[in-house]
Each structure stands twice: as structure tokens, then as C-alpha cells.
Amino acid sequence: MQVLIIGGAGMIGRRLAARLLADGSLAGKRLNGLTLFDTVEPEAPRGADIPVRCRQGDLSEAGVAERLLASRPEVIFHLAAVVSGEAETDFDKGYRVNLDATRGLFEAVRASGLTPRVVFTSSIAVFGAPFPDPIPDDFHTTPLTSYGTQKAMGELLLADYSRREIFDGIGLRLPTIVVRPGKPNKAASSFFSGIIREPVAGLEAVCPVSPNLRHWMASPDAAVDFLVHAAGIDSARLRGRPNLTMPGLSITVGAMLAALGRVAGAEALQRVKMERDPFIEKIVSGWPSNFTAARARDLGFQADRNFDDIVRAHMAEVA
């Protein structure tokens, strides 16, 4: 089986590629080839014993999606997106990449006559405050960002193309991924990873919100597990509603920091300075913090067990 990862150079895409190559199979079938596509040239994973094609390009350009389908993938992971902050500052780019390129990919699949499983990463950003607690699976999508709007529109397309049997889609609303490796960025959510990653690396970090702030999180490993599990789910079990809120940990910043202290030690914890930033607090307070995720759990998607394990896994990775 051929597999295509769009967004293959991203944090999740690279981990997914490594996982698929390690497993050697997906959805019960042997992997014969893997294509990684992104706006920057994806790095070829080391030690792959099957052919791995790395392709660079812009999915929103004419013909690009069509060429990607030449390998006749049976599973397509569509992870590529302009992130929340950029989609908010660059209105046109957000719609072009997150909506038009997604639709272009779906149209290319339609024209190809292939009927692959398409795993689409959506986001909890499709939801906007005010919320019930917890948020049930049948809660409406009223996004408060253009990014969330574009993801919600992608979900609707995915469901309609799947209903018409153009492909066999499943959409995963990912929690905020913590701990993201790398450097702090300007995203309002950056601190969720920063308050763990920086102290573990011996650096100071600023926590701009109250310790009581609660959020919905999953580790990078859990996200890759979701994607791999999604590829193998019998679509009849989705009962025509292929977009699922993924399970996560509903955890306060205070509990995250307590876990940091337990796992990484008191010195690490002392590197976190509490300096509340009303601007960031206002943005983050509009985000959802707790879901039932009942359908996804029934379908076998599993949240991280606890935040201590997330800190531990991050430390093992950077050690």
C-alpha cells in the first residue's frame, strides 16, 4: 500500500512518517511506499526499507494535488495548514491554503477515480465560547478565528465527499499538542508547551495565565496514535458523521506545573515565572477546555493517561 502525507515536514508529519516506517504496515496492510509532501522539502527518514519520496510544493497551485496522486495512495493524511495566528493576520493566505487547497485536493481525488481513506486533521478551534462543560459531541461549531472557520468548512467538505463515496474520509479535531519541540513562537498557545519545554532545557519560561486556566491537550505521540488508528477504522462505524473530537487531557496550568515539578524536579519548576498577560488570557479564555469526546473513545481513540507521562516522554526525547 502507498501512503501520502501532506504536511510531511511538520512536527506531526515527521513523527507519523517515522511511525509508519517502524510499523511497516497501516490498517492491516503492508506499506510499499511513502510520499512526504510539504511547502518545504521534507527530510527523508533514516533507515527506511521501502521507497520514500520527498516532494516540495504548494498544494494550492494547479496540478500539484493531481501529481501527488500519481502514486495511487490508499491512505492520504492531510495535515497541512496555515496555523491559527497566520490565518488570522493573512486572511487571503488562510483561505487559499486551509480551504481552497483542501478542496483542491478533494477535487483531485474525485477526478482520479481513486477512493482512498482520507485522514484530515481538524482542530478544537472549530469551537468558540461560550461552552457547556463538558462539550458534547453534538455541540455546534461556531469558530472565533478564520483558522477555525476554514477547518470547520473542511470538515463539511470531507463529510459531503465521503457521503458521495468520492473518498472515505475521517476528520480528527486535535487537542492542543503539548509538548511541542522547538522554540517559542508568537501563537497565543505557545506557552502551553513553553512552560514545560524551556525549564526542562534549563531555560526560564513565562506563564502568562492563571494557574486555574484549564485546557484540552494531547501529546505528539497521542496525536500520531490518533492518525494511525483513524486510518484503520471501518467507515460504517462513523455512521455518516466522520468528524470526531479527539480525546485529551482536560488539565489546568497549575496541574501541568505540578507534574513538571514531580517529573523534572523543583529546580525546573522554579524556572517558570508567573506573569499574567491580559491580552493572552483574553484569547485563551475563549478556547474550549473540556469535551466528552464520547464517540472517539467508543471508536478506540485513547487520550494520554496523565500529564506526568507527557513530561516524561518529552524529557526522554530531548535527553
Add this chain to the structure above:
Amino acid sequence: MQVLIIGGAGMIGRRLAARLLADGSLAGKRLNGLTLFDTVEPEAPRGADIPVRCRQGDLSEAGVAERLLASRPEVIFHLAAVVSGEAETDFDKGYRVNLDATRGLFEAVRASGLTPRVVFTSSIAVFGAPFPDPIPDDFHTTPLTSYGTQKAMGELLLADYSRREIFDGIGLRLPTIVVRPGKPNKAASSFFSGIIREPVAGLEAVCPVSPNLRHWMASPDAAVDFLVHAAGIDSARLRGRPNLTMPGLSITVGAMLAALGRVAGAEALQRVKMERDPFIEKIVSGWPSNFTAARARDLGFQADRNFDDIVRAHMAEVA
């Protein structure tokens, strides 16, 4: 104030135009001009004492939306759509008209620098079974048709463009409109009007479903009331969620027929033949039949009082 009605030759558009000309004002402002646009040349309303421009064209063609904005409308009613049946049989046309032309209109408004009130007609087709009874305002949109998908996507765009203050949008999910004048058509919902309209006209009609089937309906007059009311609502009262399920009558086919007998007489009722059609019953059973419509009611939108009045109004109109 200038007003633009896109879909001005349709059943609702013509009634709305006549209503606006009769009122002479909208949202507390005097009407100075009205533009009616449709794919067929709209008929000029009689006896208008303000200028009425009738324009024919295809909103999905480049430049058409831009030219329509030359009159600098303060209120735009966007009623135009490929209907449910056609959007299902012609996938490309449905997306081109219902999604792309809607987005093109929104983009033209963005480029114009105008910030009009945009009243967008959505539909209860954004919902798909299974449903709770009644359906609350925060129930998710999982459409079971391409038409419903396109309307749900239009709602998301409307909310995002409004949030960004590109315009001041409000979306109305209309119930099934009964009694539609004219001839029976191939829509699965055609019989809801037919079982009243045909007997009143002295013709036989077939009722293809059980008398116990319940559905969500509003009269043409109620729909026009919704549109006029929507044009004047203070957007602060929408609290960032500008898409509203309109109130309606949740009524069974049996109760509709009883009203027909009461208002139009026993002979009229006898012209309805009960001949169940499993194909139509299956489609219709996936449609929503009952909503709280609590937000819309709080905002002053009013359902028809009872079905007897709907039959009476239809009879008065065709008399």
C-alpha cells in the same frame, strides 16, 4: 437607503420586493432604490414610487457581484441558490453557485469597502438525522445533502466575515415554505405544498407519506417577515453567532390535512389520495421536524400562529 435582493425573481424575492415597496422603508430608514438580481430577468414590481433596477446575470461570473455593489446597498438580501434536488444531481453547479458565488459576493463586499447588513438565507437542511426532539440552537450541523453542506459553509463564511467586520451578517435557517404557489416539482418536499395547493385549485393530489409524519414549516409571508425583521436587528444582540434557526410550525401531515378540511371544506380534503411512497418517506424521515428556535424567538422572529391561517392566506392569494 439602497437595497439589493439577489434572487429577486424567486418566490420569496418577489414577495420581499413587493413588501419593501409597500413599506417604503426598512430597518427604520427610507428606501431610495431597490435592485433585483437573478439568473432570469426579474419582473419590475408594479406601481413602485422609487427606482427599481432589474438585472439578470450569473453571480458566479467574474465582475458580476462587483457591478451589483455599484448602487452602494446598505442592505443585501442574498436569497439565490441552486435548490436541494439540483445541487444533489449537479455536484459542480451546486458548489459553484451555492458556495463559490456566495463567497464571491462576500469578497466583492470586502473589496468595496461598504459594510452593509447582509441577510443570508440558509436552511434547516444544514441539519441531518438523527436528532433530539426538539433540536436545540446549539445542535451541530451534519447535513445529509450537498445543498445543506453548501449552506452550512455559507453560514461559516458569513460568521467569519462578520466577526472581521467586513460586513454585518445574519443568517436565517428557513423552515420548509408551505404553501408554495405554482406547479408540483420533483423535490421530495413538493408534496407538503401540493397536498394543500392542488385540492384548493380543484385538482387531485397524492400524499406519499404517513399522516403521522411531522415537519417544520413556515408560510411565504412568515419568511418575508423573517427577512424584513432580520434587516433591522442590532448585531450586538447576535453575540457573534449570527446564524439562527427560524421558528416554524412543527406539524404532522394529518394536522395539515385536517386544517385543509376545516378551511377549504370536505370536498377539497377528498381530493387528497393517500399513497405511501417508500422512496420519498425514506428521504423525508431524515429531515428535522422540531426545533426550539429559542434564540430567534428571543430576537423577535415569529412563527405562523397555526396552519389554518396558512391555508386561509393561500386561498385568499389564489382567489
